[in-house]
Amino acid sequence: MFDTLSPQAPDKILALIKMFRDDPRETKIDLGVGVYKDADGNTPVMRAIKAAEQIVWDTQDSKSYTGLAGDPAFADAMIDLVLSEAVPRDQIAAVATPGGTGACRQAFELVKMANPKARVFVSNPTWPNHLSILNYLGLEVVPYRYFDADSRGVDTQAMLDDISTAGPGDLVLLHGCCHNPTGANLNSVEWDAVIASLQASGATAMVDIAYQGFGDGLEEDAAATRKLVSSLPNVLVAASCSKNFGVYRERTGILMLVGSSSARPLNQSTLEYLNRQNYSFPPDHGARIVTTVLTDPGLRADWQTELEAVRLSMLSLRQDLANELQRLAGSDRFAFLAQHRGMFSRLGTTPDLVEKLRIDYGVYMVGDSRMNIAGLNAQKVPILAQAIIDCGV
Numbered sequence: 001m002f003d004t005l006s007p008q009a010p011d012k013i014l015a016l017i018k019m020f021r022d023d024p025r026e027t028k029i030d031l032g033v034g035v036y037k038d039a040d041g042n043t044p045v046m047r048a049i050k051a052a053e054q055i056v057w058d059t060q061d062s063k064s065y066t067g068l069a070g071d072p073a074f075a076d077a078m079i080d081l082v083l084s085e086a087v088p089r090d091q092i093a094a095v096a097t098p099g100g101t102g103a104c105r106q107a108f109e110l111v112k113m114a115n116p117k118a119r120v121f122v123s124n125p126t127w128p129n130h131l132s133i134l135n136y137l138g139l140e141v142v143p144y145r146y147f148d149a150d151s152r153g154v155d156t157q158a159m160l161d162d163i164s165t166a167g168p169g170d171l172v173l174l175h176g177c178c179h180n181p182t183g184a185n186l187n188s189v190e191w192d193a194v195i196a197s198l199q200a201s202g203a204t205a206m207v208d209i210a211y212q213g214f215g216d217g218l219e220e221d222a223a224a225t226r227k228l229v230s231s232l233p234n235v236l237v238a239a240s241c242s243k244n245f246g247v248y249r250e251r252t253g254i255l256m257l258v259g260s261s262s263a264r265p266l267n268q269s270t271l272e273y274l275n276r277q278n279y280s281f282p283p284d285h286g287a288r289i290v291t292t293v294l295t296d297p298g299l300r301a302d303w304q305t306e307l308e309a310v311r312l313s314m315l316s317l318r319q320d321l322a323n324e325l326q327r328l329a330g331s332d333r334f335a336f337l338a339q340h341r342g343m344f345s346r347l348g349t350t351p352d353l354v355e356k357l358r359i360d361y362g363v364y365m366v367g368d369s370r371m372n373i374a375g376l377n378a379q380k381v382p383i384l385a386q387a388i389i390d391c392g393v
């Protein structure tokens, strides 16, 4: 039966990992997959995570099943982290998922179940795996304009024009903060305009929030998501713990469906049903250590301190790169790098020059010129800046 299979296109982000590994050059620079790296190029286990794992190891006396929604304490802790007091708890259905990708997948499955004809509006560009999963599920994708190629910021008017064509029964997918892949984000006034558009059109919003704490701060990065859920009748929120807790391989995430309190029992049981169909019980280990960190005041404070240091280090790398490019180029045409937020910035150059940067200079970035800023350190900033200029970007 399997001779009917045909090869699938490799994931472009994941393909870079192997190409980078196979490159023998010592000067190579990895700006590919979205993983935080410290100044030595390591992705450390965060202090509070290590301590929480020890606590779980010492105290856990069973590995029996949790529930289809995962441990309720994880949902409570994550709802507090992401949504805070934006809406009453009894309006929120939530299930643990295998990472933020699992949450996106379950959200799209839910949309398909509710309305197979739903159109899903996605930013152009968006995280490639959004498109891949939506295509796999057979949902119609409608790109909305987002990135302004000249300013490297958001073309807000074009975005508003495009999402205004969504209607009831459609989904508008938004990045809660730290847009992936561009690094260009809406300000709070622009978010208000997006909310007004969704209120007028009746389309449903979905927020993918995978980098809370990497942009302007933990609270600041959640502000738009909180405003959306408190202003709209239904919002899906897919949150990842991979990056801000550094638990990438544990696959820890959550899907929330915010609606009316009367709809919550049906929403909750439907999300649990979908978990059962796809993988039954969601993974627990990462969720348990995240819960331990969030519910222990000492661990939570230490986690926030370390996360803030990570955020500030990425901001300072952005500024250093923008400064160095300004010095070399003699213009401020790269100033946008310091304005972008989160792990990524879209340089805004051609696939040919991205290829040239890889082949001639050992600089690895995604083909659309997305750079993972966390792949840099103080030594690599001038090397990268020189390569960008020499390449003719």
Ligand code: LMR
Residues within 6 Å of the ligand: 013, 032, 033, 034, 035, 127, 129, 180
């Ligand atoms: C990325 O965008 O690089 C990360 O979210 C990792 C992934 O799974 O693609």
